Amino acid sequence: MKRATRKKMEGYIFILPAFIYILVILGYPLIYNIVLSLHNVNVKTFASGTDVFVGLENFKTLFGDPTFRKVFRNTLVFTFGCLFFQFTIGFIFALFFSQKFTLAGPIRGLVLVAYMMPMSVTALLGKNMFDVSSGVINDLLMKMHLIQQPVEWLLKGNTAMGAVIFMNCWVGIPFNMLLLTSGLTGISPDIYESAEVDGANKWEKFIHITLPLVRPAIVAVLMLGFIYTFKAFDLQFVMTSGGPLNATDVLGTYAYQLSFTQYEFSKGSAAAIILFCCLFIVGLFYLRMIAKEDD
Amino acid sequence: MKKLALAAAIAASVLSLGMTASAEDIFGPDNGGTPIEIWHYFEGEADALNKICKDYNELQSDIYVTATYVSREELMKQYTIGAVSGELPDIGMVDSPDMASYISLGVFDDIQDELEEWGELDNFYEGPLNSCRDSEGRIHGLPNNSNCLAILCNMDMLKAAGIDKAPETMEEFLAACEATTDPDNGVYGFAMCAVSNEEGTFQFIPWLYTTGGSVGDIDSPESIEAFQILGDLIDKGYMSKEAVNWGQGDALNAWAAEKACMLESGTWQIAQNLDDSIKDTVTWEYAYVPMPQSANGAQASVIGGENFGVCTGAANREACIDFLEYMETAQNNADWCELAGKLPVRGDAVDLKDFWTADERYKVFNDSMNFAVPRGPHPQWPTISEALYTAEQAVLLGEKDAATAAADAAAVIDPILEETPLP
Numbered sequence: 238m239k240r241a242t243r244k245k246m247e248g249y250i251f252i253l254p255a256f257i258y259i260l261v262i263l264g265y266p267l268i269y270n271i272v273l274s275l276h277n278v279n280v281k282t283f284a285s286g287t288d289v290f291v292g293l294e295n296f297k298t299l300f301g302d303p304t305f306r307k308v309f310r311n312t313l314v315f316t317f318g319c320l321f322f323q324f325t326i327g328f329i330f331a332l333f334f335s336q337k338f339t340l341a342g343p344i345r346g347l348v349l350v351a352y353m354m355p356m357s358v359t360a361l362l363g364k365n366m367f368d369v370s371s372g373v374i375n376d377l378l379m380k381m382h383l384i385q386q387p388v389e390w391l392l393k394g395n396t397a398m399g400a401v402i403f404m405n406c407w408v409g410i411p412f413n414m415l416l417l418t419s420g421l422t423g424i425s426p427d428i429y430e431s432a433e434v435d436g437a438n439k440w441e442k443f444i445h446i447t448l449p450l451v452r453p454a455i456v457a458v459l460m461l462g463f464i465y466t467f468k469a470f471d472l473q474f475v476m477t478s479g480g481p482l483n484a485t486d487v488l489g490t491y492a493y494q495l496s497f498t499q500y501e502f503s504k505g506s507a508a509a510i511i512l513f514c515c516l517f518i519v520g521l522f523y524l525r526m527i528a529k530e531d532d
Numbered sequence: 533m534k535k536l537a538l539a540a541a542i543a544a545s546v547l548s549l550g551m552t553a554s555a556e557d558i559f560g561p562d563n564g565g566t567p568i569e570i571w572h573y574f575e576g577e578a579d580a581l582n583k584i585c586k587d588y589n590e591l592q593s594d595i596y597v598t599a600t601y602v603s604r605e606e607l608m609k610q611y612t613i614g615a616v617s618g619e620l621p622d623i624g625m626v627d628s629p630d631m632a633s634y635i636s637l638g639v640f641d642d643i644q645d646e647l648e649e650w651g652e653l654d655n656f657y658e659g660p661l662n663s664c665r666d667s668e669g670r671i672h673g674l675p676n677n678s679n680c681l682a683i684l685c686n687m688d689m690l691k692a693a694g695i696d697k698a699p700e701t702m703e704e705f706l707a708a709c710e711a712t713t714d715p716d717n718g719v720y721g722f723a724m725c726a727v728s729n730e731e732g733t734f735q736f737i738p739w740l741y742t743t744g745g746s747v748g749d750i751d752s753p754e755s756i757e758a759f760q761i762l763g764d765l766i767d768k769g770y771m772s773k774e775a776v777n778w779g780q781g782d783a784l785n786a787w788a789a790e791k792a793c794m795l796e797s798g799t800w801q802i803a804q805n806l807d808d809s810i811k812d813t814v815t816w817e818y819a820y821v822p823m824p825q826s827a828n829g830a831q832a833s834v835i836g837g838e839n840f841g842v843c844t845g846a847a848n849r850e851a852c853i854d855f856l857e858y859m860e861t862a863q864n865n866a867d868w869c870e871l872a873g874k875l876p877v878r879g880d881a882v883d884l885k886d887f888w889t890a891d892e893r894y895k896v897f898n899d900s901m902n903f904a905v906p907r908g909p910h911p912q913w914p915t916i917s918e919a920l921y922t923a924e925q926a927v928l929l930g931e932k933d934a935a936t937a938a939a940d941a942a943a944v945i946d947p948i949l950e951e952t953p954l955p
């Protein structure tokens with residue numbers, strides 16, 4: 238019994254450094270943020286220390302604010318839009334480049350360049366590419382006679398969101414491809430061979446072998462993709478500043494704007510907490526799935 | 533081969549060390565005083581600021597002043613974070629409309645008593661000095677320079693369109709817009725910045741006050757007219773919708789690329805751009821005129837500029853104030869503003885040189901200061917400003933009509949001003 242207790246203690250001591258790290262680096266700011274979101278700290282109350290506890294008032298105000306509701310909707314549209322395109326195209330690329338043909342490896346490597354680029358650089362590229370009068374996209378479309386007039390990409394809500402999703406996919410596709418490729422290479426060729434012996438066609442092999450076996454990688458890529466996309470900030474901040482008229486503002490940029498531009502610290506914290514909660518739920522879901530698969 | 537590469541790397545790093553100017557080169561030899569750090573976002577004007585620091589360091593030995601460049605966005609963020617953490621510079625520079633917010637956040641110390649002892653406050657222009665006051669009127673810093681807005685005209689383009697003189701009235705301005713707009717060649721009559729940040733508000737204010745509108749009465753018929761004028765510029769094709777994504781630099785680039793005949797331009801663009809970065813590009817004749825006059829003779833511009841304040845918790849507070857006073861003596865203010873191509877903040881500094889009256893371009897700005905309006909000061913100016921540029925953008929993008937946009941802006945601004953009115 239004593240020995241068992243000691244063993245248990247040893248275990249706790251081993252996880253202590255990680256626990257302290259999480260407590261200091263993540264726990265403190267998180268708790269501070271929660272406390273801030275329940276008070277009314279802003280430019281008027283900050284220095285005088287006259288802020289008071291307001292409960293969930295900031296959350297109520299945010300959800301009652303049409304701009305915030307728009308921002309929340311944008312975040313969902315952006316996240317699911319990106320996930321759909323980057324996953325589908327990333328998967329097709331992964332399948333394509335897992336074929337053995339000359340230069341498959343080097344080309345796959347080249348596609349990764351977009352993923353390695355800092356997001357702010359990608360955003361600047363996007364800003365220039367989608368420029369109405371001098372952008373390369375309009376120039377190309379005009380030369381191909383697909384459009385007669387330049388498209389006002391970043392001046393209209395829907396096209397601006399489309400442009401931002403496009404740029405994010407540019408980075409997201411290689412990321413998806415990379416993770417899915419590693420999932421695909423883990424599948425033994427023997428399984429395909431025996432399926433062929435049994436008379437399976439290409440489609441059957443894909444549905445009954447590839448998809449089930451690559452499923453852990455798919456789940457991982459979708460979950461991580463959701464987390465990365467949902468908390469987006471730098472792309473919108475640099476490429477569109479959340480505009481036009483908040484059409485590409487997402488929770489990350491809006492929380493920043495509230496706290497650092499308007500000094501509405503409590504409302505900014507509340508927006509950040511909402512962002513955190515959404516990600517926390519997805520994170521829990523992901524952990525549960527991993528645990529299930531481990532079992 | 534490896535050795536060669538290593539030698540090359542060492543040589544390169546030694547060379548780069550040699551080429552990097554040390555603090556002593558820039559700010560003068562260490563005088564043994566308490567180190568004092570200034571944070572600023574001056575780019576073209578940095579040399580002028582460094583020179584003032586160097587001169588002051590050679591003059592006394594209480595403090596050793598150095599200036600550090602921090603990008604504007606980052607600087608604003610650092611002040612906000614510094615208000616919580618206490619990690620602030622000793623002296624901080626700030627855009628004048630933002631000062632009231634930072635005073636309210638406790639970033640800048642109240643230095644009114646010391647400045648009154650100095651006895652020179654009466655020489656400062658009211659507008660810039662007021663931007664250093666808190667809501668009770670106490671002074672927390674000193675203005676350093678002013679600027680305002682005027683219209684920069686491509687005279688060759690105007691003449692080609694049959695117009696011999698730069699437009700002075702709103703009617704002439706609109707006629708010039710119509711005459712010079714050439715959609716076939718992608719040329720617009722006018723370009724301005726209507727971006728979603730303070731720059732957008734800055735460029736909108738002159739129009740608002742020219743029509744007789746005001747921030748305090750943003751849904752009045754006069755204010756609505758201002759939104760309408762700008763909306764019409766887009767509807768009639770005189771101005772590119774891209775203005776909503778253009779910072780002031782981007783709008784200038786459009787003008788310099790001959791994509792626009794006229795530009796709403798700031799004082800600093802003379803020294804930093806017309807006489808420097810785009811000097812070789814601009815091969816045509818150009819002229820500055822004040823912002824267009826309305827039919828009833830009203831005219832307006834907007835005051836911009838930077839202030840310096842002593843931050844809360846600064847080392848050797850008294851010496852920091854002394855440095856500010858030194859930096860803003862009439863002579864130093866005049867010298868600095870001439871070097872940096874800005875307008876002085878004190879009347880007696882303007883009298884010291886003919887720089888602002890002899891050069892026709894600066895004269896336009898100097899004269900425009902007589903009818904330039906300040907932004908705020910108000911601790912919640914950023915929220916007011918956001919309401920203004922959002923309303924302007926909504927009209928320019930055709931999302932709302934002028935009256936609705938103005939009403940929406942009023943819904944944000946009026947409650948704020950009811951609680952704390954504008955001065």
